[in-house]
Amino acid sequence: MQLVYYAVTLIFFFFLYCILNWGLNLQFGRTGILNFAYIAFVAVGAYFTGVLSLGSPIAGSGESYILGSTLPFPIPLIVGGLASSAFGLLIGLIAFRRLRSDYLAIVMISVSIVLYDVVTNFVPLFDGADGLNGVPEPFSGALNLNANSFLYVFAAFTGLVALAGWWVMSRLTRSPLDRTFRAIRDDPDVARGLGKNVFGYQMLAMAVGSFFAGIGGGLLMEFVGAFNTSAWTSGETFVIFAALIIGGLGNNAGMIAGSLAVPVIFVQLPKFLPQIGGNPALIPEIDNMIIGILLILTLWFRPQGLVPERRMTFDRLLAGRNRVPRLSLMPRLSLLARRGGDR
Amino acid sequence: MSAAVPGAPAAPAAPPAAPALRCTGLVRSFGGVQALRGASFSVAAGQVCALIGPNGAGKSTAVAIMGGALRADQGQVELHDTEITGWPSNRIARAGLIRTYQLSRELGRLTVLENLMVVPYRQAGESLWNVFARPGLVRAEERRHLDRALELLETFGLIRLRDSYASELSGGQKRLLELARSVMAQPRMLILDEPMAGINPALIDKIGEHILALRDQGVTVLMVEHNLGVVERICDHVIVLAEGATLATGLMAELREQPAVVRAYLGGALSDSTSS
Numbered sequence: 001m002q003l004v005y006y007a008v009t010l011i012f013f014f015f016l017y018c019i020l021n022w023g024l025n026l027q028f029g030r031t032g033i034l035n036f037a038y039i040a041f042v043a044v045g046a047y048f049t050g051v052l053s054l055g056s057p058i059a060g061s062g063e064s065y066i067l068g069s070t071l072p073f074p075i076p077l078i079v080g081g082l083a084s085s086a087f088g089l090l091i092g093l094i095a096f097r098r099l100r101s102d103y104l105a106i107v108m109i110s111v112s113i114v115l116y117d118v119v120t121n122f123v124p125l126f127d128g129a130d131g132l133n134g135v136p137e138p139f140s141g142a143l144n145l146n147a148n149s150f151l152y153v154f155a156a157f158t159g160l161v162a163l164a165g166w167w168v169m170s171r172l173t174r175s176p177l178d179r180t181f182r183a184i185r186d187d188p189d190v191a192r193g194l195g196k197n198v199f200g201y202q203m204l205a206m207a208v209g210s211f212f213a214g215i216g217g218g219l220l221m222e223f224v225g226a227f228n229t230s231a232w233t234s235g236e237t238f239v240i241f242a243a244l245i246i247g248g249l250g251n252n253a254g255m256i257a258g259s260l261a262v263p264v265i266f267v268q269l270p271k272f273l274p275q276i277g278g279n280p281a282l283i284p285e286i287d288n289m290i291i292g293i294l295l296i297l298t299l300w301f302r303p304q305g306l307v308p309e310r311r312m313t314f315d316r317l318l319a320g321r322n323r324v325p326r327l328s329l330m331p332r333l334s335l336l337a338r339r340g341g342d343r
Numbered sequence: 344m345s346a347a348v349p350g351a352p353a354a355p356a357a358p359p360a361a362p363a364l365r366c367t368g369l370v371r372s373f374g375g376v377q378a379l380r381g382a383s384f385s386v387a388a389g390q391v392c393a394l395i396g397p398n399g400a401g402k403s404t405a406v407a408i409m410g411g412a413l414r415a416d417q418g419q420v421e422l423h424d425t426e427i428t429g430w431p432s433n434r435i436a437r438a439g440l441i442r443t444y445q446l447s448r449e450l451g452r453l454t455v456l457e458n459l460m461v462v463p464y465r466q467a468g469e470s471l472w473n474v475f476a477r478p479g480l481v482r483a484e485e486r487r488h489l490d491r492a493l494e495l496l497e498t499f500g501l502i503r504l505r506d507s508y509a510s511e512l513s514g515g516q517k518r519l520l521e522l523a524r525s526v527m528a529q530p531r532m533l534i535l536d537e538p539m540a541g542i543n544p545a546l547i548d549k550i551g552e553h554i555l556a557l558r559d560q561g562v563t564v565l566m567v568e569h570n571l572g573v574v575e576r577i578c579d580h581v582i583v584l585a586e587g588a589t590l591a592t593g594l595m596a597e598l599r600e601q602p603a604v605v606r607a608y609l610g611g612a613l614s615d616s617t618s619s
Binding site: 168171172175176177179180182183185186187189190191192193194195196197198201204208250309311312313314317318 | 410411412431432433434436437441442444448450451452453454456457460461462464466467468469470471474475481484485489505506508524528
């Protein structure tokens with residue numbers, strides 16, 4: 001039974017990191033936005049989902065947070081995603097106007113640190129370092145679930161959300177919009193010189209990617225039932241970036257491989273291992289070292305990652321257009337066939 | 344034709360046809376260095392015009408200002424009688440002025456085909472709403488863009504490379520791709536920054552032919568070029584910049600007769616070009 005519980009928890013984290021990785025992949029892998037504050041966007045989603053589920057702080061409990069209410073699930077989750085999006089737009093508004101990618105990265109690190117300090121020290125916001133606890137389990141009342149069955153149901157629900165996320169990202173990354181994102185990633189000046197509103201597209205990528213981060217944060221909050229500042233240190237951003245690079249930057253399937261390779265196998269799985277020499281901090285430290293080494297080895301020997309970004313070839317482009325009659329292309333295709341034969 | 348002393352405000356050129364592009368009194372400094380000192384010139388509609396001058400004359404600065412990548416400290420830029428001074432480059436591009444770069448700037452991790460497909464402005468498929476809610480519209484538009492992109496790749500001899508990443512192309516192929524990409528934008532005015540730099544003579548002729556074909560289709564072309572043989576062969580009009588100001592304008596043959604131009608800046612190059 002214990003083993004099943006571990007397995008379900010790992011499956012939940014696998015789905016969760018898939019969602020988180022897709023969001024950051026859209027921002028960094030496809031649009032070139034080096035968002036080192038990504039974990040802060042996850043936190044925004046988690047906190048908003050939490051406060052909108054918890055209800056008002058109980059007088060005398062010592063807890064204090066803003067916006068306390070009990071909205072029915074999944075409204076808090078969706079609002080968490082939207083709040084993260086809005087936060088992304090706010091940061092983008094300041095950062096994208098004048099900054100290029102390397103300076104943007106520095107600003108993002110600063111944003112993450114500032115937000116972390118504000119949330120930690122300004123206790124009335126989200127109860128400071130203690131964070132939010134006792135967030136009610138969704139579905140438990142309606143489906144009459146106990147603590148264990150809740151885990152199964154919620155892991156399955158997270159799987160459904162991940163499936164929806166996969167569908168959205170697959171559709172998006174085959175679209176002309178994604179092509180424009182990638183043009184901006186490759187050279188924003190050239191994209192601008194071709195008439196593209198680079199700022200607008202960066203803001204869009206920021207909003208959509210942050211929505212994924214916010215939903216991921218909300219799911220984490222609902223699953224664990226608690227969230228505090230120890231959950232979103234800058235090391236967590238490093239884990240997601242490592243998953244992105246090792247999995248295969250720019251590839252949605254690579255994000256799945258990365259989620260499995262880094263956060264699940266190297267971060268979550270060892271949490272269930274027995275302590276070494278009675279030192280609880282030793283395994284996480286060894287984990288970090290292994291992830292760092294893995295990252296270096298990937299960058300040396302397979303910089304494209306486990307599943308590299310797929311080339312949008314003519315055939316793939318055409319396959320996407322096949323669903324409607326393409327009469328105007330027929331002469332062109334026969335021309336190409338002839339050319340192929342000439343070679 | 345006109346001539347002026349370097350440094351002094353130059354008189355605007357007066358080419359025969361109505362100007363597609365007019366720059367008046369462009370001034371731009373970088374710290375203590377004055378790259379442009381009141382350069383004024385215009386490019387007649389439907390012509391191929393060369394912008395020449397020695398290194399440090401201010402050509403690239405002028406191109407950057409015309410394309411919106413840099414702001415002028417003073418002066419005006421007009422495109423088809425619309426003042427575009429200080430406009431951001433994306434707005435200038437949408438107004439019909441497209442530029443290329445001194446060093447090819449291909450979109451490296453897009454395929455050759457995608458480098459063209461990405462160009463059309465305000466594609467239906469660039470809207471998040473359309474991607475999910477109106478896929479039929481997006482696909483229909485993509486088909487049209489695909490047809491046009493394939494046609495251009497065919498014209499520019501890049502069709503066999505359509506699935507290559509742009510970063511995998513040779514220097515000459517990158518030049519051709521950049522030109523094809525610019526044409527995909529259906530510009531009214533093209534500014535080419537040294538389009539022949541670093542490519543072999545056969546390809547130079549080919550690019551020259553493409554430029555003339557564009558002119559014949561009504562596109563106005565301004566090209567920064569050091570190869571004066573090419574300038575003489577394909578340009579209708581020449582602007583000479585020196586020390587940030589317009590030194591002279593006219594036909595290459597006329598400029599060769601101008602002692603000030605020959606003596607001060609172009610003597611060696613001009614006599615070389617005669618034999619090329």
